[in-house]
Amino acid sequence: MNYTLHQLYVFLKVAQNKSITKAAVELHLTQPAVSIQLRNFQEQFEFPLTEVIGRKLYITDFGQEIAIAAEKVLSEVEAINYKTLAYKGELSGRLKISIVSTGKYVMPYFLSDFLKQHPGVDLILDVTNKRQVLESLEHNEVDFSLVSVLPDAIQIEKVELLPNALYMMVNASQTFDKKNYDVSILEELAVIYREEGSGTRYIMEKFIENNNLNVPKKFELTGNEAVKQAVLAGLGCSIMPLIGVKNELNNGSLQIVPVKGLPIKSNWNLIWLKGKKFSPVANAYLQFIQNEKERIIADSFQWIEEKNKKGIIQLK
Structure with a gap:
C-alpha cells in the first residue's frame, strides 16, 4: 500500500x-x-x-x-x-478554546500577539452558543472558554477580560427622540431573540422577566449576525452587546434607544475547569493573558470603556 x-x-x-x-x-x-x-x-x-x-x-x-x-x-x-x-526550544502544541458567538468580536484580539510570538502553536477555536460552550468545557474538551454569563453548575476559575454591555438596538431610520423610555416600550415592538442556549438570550429573557413584561410579538434567529441583520432590515428591536455593533453605530445604520434599566452590564470572562492540569501551551497562554490583558484592552477596546462611562452613544 x-x-x-x-x-x-x-x-x-x-x-x-x-x-x-x-x-x-x-x-x-x-x-x-x-x-x-x-x-x-x-x-x-x-x-x-x-x-x-x-x-x-x-x-x-x-x-x-x-x-x-x-x-x-x-x-x-x-x-x-x-x-x-x-x-528546537519553540513552544508547540494545540490551544483549544470554545467561545460564545458574540465572543468572536473579543477573542481574536487576545490571541493575535500570542500566536505571532509562538508560530508552533495550532489554534482550535470553536464559535458556538453558550450551551455548547459549557458542554465542551465540562467534558474537558477545551483548555479555555469565553463567556459573559458564568456557569452555576461547573466549578471554574476565571480571568475577567473586559466589560460587556447590552443595549436596545433599532434601525436608525426609526424615530425614537425621547431621552429615556420606560421598559414597557418592549411590549409595543417586535422583539428579536437569539436561539435557545444563547447567553445573550438568557440575559435578555431575565431582563424581560424581572420587569414583568409581556412581549406579544417576537422572532427567534440563530446567531448574533442574523439578529443584527434583522434589526438593520427593520424587522424589530433587540437587546444586543455593544461590542458587536461598533461599525453599524459608526456608519449610522443602527441606533441605541435609551431605556430605563439598560444597559445590562456583565463581563467577558476567560474560564477554565477548576484544578485543570494545563498543557505547556495552555499554561503559556494563561500567563500571556495575565501579563498582557491591560495592554490589549487599552489598544483595542478603549472605546467600549469610554462609551460605557458616558452611558450613551454616538460613536466616532
Whole structure:
C-alpha cells in the first residue's frame, strides 16, 4: 500500500463530515480534488470505504475502522512535529478554546500577539452558543472558554477580560427622540431573540422577566449576525452587546434607544475547569493573558470603556 498522509487526512475529513463537499470546504480544496484523493485512497483497499445511497454519502463499517486508524496515525505525526519544535526550544502544541458567538468580536484580539510570538502553536477555536460552550468545557474538551454569563453548575476559575454591555438596538431610520423610555416600550415592538442556549438570550429573557413584561410579538434567529441583520432590515428591536455593533453605530445604520434599566452590564470572562492540569501551551497562554490583558484592552477596546462611562452613544 502506498497511500500518503495527505490521503489519510482527506479521507478522515470526508468520514467526519460524511460529505465530500463539506470536507472540501474544510480542507480549502475543490470538490473534484477531494474526490480524486478519495478515489486514489479507495483503490488501495479491496473493501469499500464509502457508499452512496440516493444522494447521501455513508461511511461503511470498514471505512469507520480506517477512519479511526487514520486519526491515530495523524495524531502521532502531529506529535512528532510538536516534539521537533520543542527540541528546537519553540513552544508547540494545540490551544483549544470554545467561545460564545458574540465572543468572536473579543477573542481574536487576545490571541493575535500570542500566536505571532509562538508560530508552533495550532489554534482550535470553536464559535458556538453558550450551551455548547459549557458542554465542551465540562467534558474537558477545551483548555479555555469565553463567556459573559458564568456557569452555576461547573466549578471554574476565571480571568475577567473586559466589560460587556447590552443595549436596545433599532434601525436608525426609526424615530425614537425621547431621552429615556420606560421598559414597557418592549411590549409595543417586535422583539428579536437569539436561539435557545444563547447567553445573550438568557440575559435578555431575565431582563424581560424581572420587569414583568409581556412581549406579544417576537422572532427567534440563530446567531448574533442574523439578529443584527434583522434589526438593520427593520424587522424589530433587540437587546444586543455593544461590542458587536461598533461599525453599524459608526456608519449610522443602527441606533441605541435609551431605556430605563439598560444597559445590562456583565463581563467577558476567560474560564477554565477548576484544578485543570494545563498543557505547556495552555499554561503559556494563561500567563500571556495575565501579563498582557491591560495592554490589549487599552489598544483595542478603549472605546467600549469610554462609551460605557458616558452611558450613551454616538460613536466616532
